[in-house]
Amino acid sequence: MQDKIGRAPKARIVYVGGPDEARAALTMSFAEAGFALVSHEDAARCDIGLIDLRGRRLSSRKAQSIAGVLRKSSPESSILIIIDPYMDETARKALRRHGELVVMLTRPQGLIERCRQVLRLRNVAEEAGERLKSLAGLNRLNEFPPIAAPAAPLRVLIAGEAGPAALAAVNALTPITEQCICVFSAGQALRAVETARFDVAVFLAKRDNDPLMSLVRSLRRHPKHASMPVIFPLNDPDLAADYAKRGAADFMLTDHLAADLGPKVQITARRSRLLKSMRRFLKACEGDGVRDPGSGAFTATFLTEHGARLAARADQSGRKMAMIALKLHMETKEGEAEPGRRALHQAARLINRVTRAEDIAARVGVDTFLVLAPATTEANAEKAALRIQGVLENTVFRSGDDKQLYGVSIDTAVCARPEGLCIEESVALALAALRDKPVAPKTGSLEFR
Structure with a gap:
């Protein structure tokens, strides 16, 4: 089943309990959603643990034992317990202590959506912890x-x-x-x-x-x-x-x-x-050497220091990390003045607004930016790049000096960070992909009058 989702699933989910028929149906459904469903033998470095109790009478102590085994194999995984709608109130109250309850009969789409929400919460919490460590270790005012x-x-x-x-x-x-x-x-x-x-x-x-x-x-x-x-x-x-x-x-x-x-x-x-x-x-985290004062993006210095922590975290957890390289071009008509710094900074700040809270958008050049996307596959990063490109190229920016309106064109390149590669080499890989990417022909031009 893992062949159907490629080599880079969005997450690895360990499944315990339930008959073989239920396991096969869930494996197919999760594979279509981009997740890899594995058995308890492969529980190490999993993101979520599923305990299927449908049609089974299981004591709270036994459920606690199963949840403990899953947490021991993968301490950072969340536990979801699948139950049928006929379980009594006392049993539900006891099981709620060991994991989140999800009621399901045959169609797993609701369970899959719940897994997405759990993973999003996990990603934000992990990035908050790692960023706090980086800020504490910067030895700068922040x-x-x-x-x-x-x-x-x-x-x-x-x-x-x-x-x-x-x-x-x-x-x-x-x-x-x-x-x-x-x-x-x-x-x-x-x-x-x-x-x-x-x-x-x-x-x-x-x-x-x-x-x-x-x-x-x-x-x-x-x-x-x-x-x-x-x-x-x-x-x-x-x-x-x-x-x-x-x-x-x-x-x-x-x-x-x-x-x-x-x-x-x-x-x-x-x-x-x-x-x-x-x-x-x-x-909101900012400070000396953390944020670029003009664009509001993170500095290259913070990208290097915090990116090294994220790369080590990705290798430790086995999760993917993608990178999006962006280059902005301010569009002007013949005879018009070049846009001022304000127009470029407005475009740069918009990049911060359209990326996720757990992503790192850093400025690595005058008009070049790099977005680190932890726990993200290359396919999902490509969708994020298209979203950034669509928002910026359909937004009008104003220069602070001559009140002229300008448009932005953007070149993007997406690549996955190879496992074990240091952050400096990973950034160089993304920038090289941006440099070598062929320029797509423009299908039309916008008038900003």
Whole structure:
């Protein structure tokens, strides 16, 4: 099965328990999503551990033993426990201590989406830790905000038609929240999130084309609300596959609302607050020799020092690391003055905004930048490069001196860092790929008048 996803899967996931038929079906589905599903014999250096308890009666102590073996083989892996919808409340409460519960019958798309969210949280947390180590070891003055999850009371939004599910959600959340707002439509939910901040939202969608599904897609694209977790209670676990295709990422059964919604909202809100704090730290850390004052990108000095740490981390964990080399060209018409530094700096700052929080965007030349993407395959880095190129080439920039509008064309080159290669040689490899890449002919020009 690993041949179908190539030599560079997005992540390695160890699968324990379950019959051979279930293993084969999951292996195929995860391979289509770009993940490698391996057995417990290959658990070393895995990213996620899956424990399949569907159709099995397993004591909490046995589950704890299995989770302990997986963590011993791969200490940094998160544990997800797959259960069927018929498991009783006492068993679910006991298993929740050892890993996150995911209800599934036959369609694994909801499980795959949950794995993506777990990996994203892991990547941000790891980069925050490694960057803090680099800042502490620079021996230079630097500034960064603290990483802390505030202990403020919870504020939860419940959206959906009135009924038993909404009543169960309200009864489960009222004792643990400071404010629990209930609305009945997607329009009311939109007005609620525009006028107030919520830690978690619970959307009681009736079908996969419910207007609430369109709202959750819009929220995920909005910079102000993208970090707000949204939980979807479902009557059928297999509906998670259809909801996941439309932007949903967190699910639970409607029958489990009374017992499980409260603990799930509490841990989800705490993770969301911690994730916001880590992203704020990654975006705001700066200081002498850390950030380039003109472009806001990291300096070549910090790239060398922090990149060496990331390269060692990639070799230790077995994860891929990709590099994106970028060269900016300010477009001018014949007879017009060359753009000032402000226009170039505006374009450079936009690179920081369209890259992920865990990526390192550094300035290595006057108009040349390099983006280090930890835990990223070359194929995914190519998609990121196309996104950066599309955003910059469709944005108009203004010079501060003559008020002239300018466009930007950008050359990109993507390469994967070979295992064991030092950061200096890796950067040279990416810049050589950018230099040797043939220039694509322009299909047209834009008028910025």
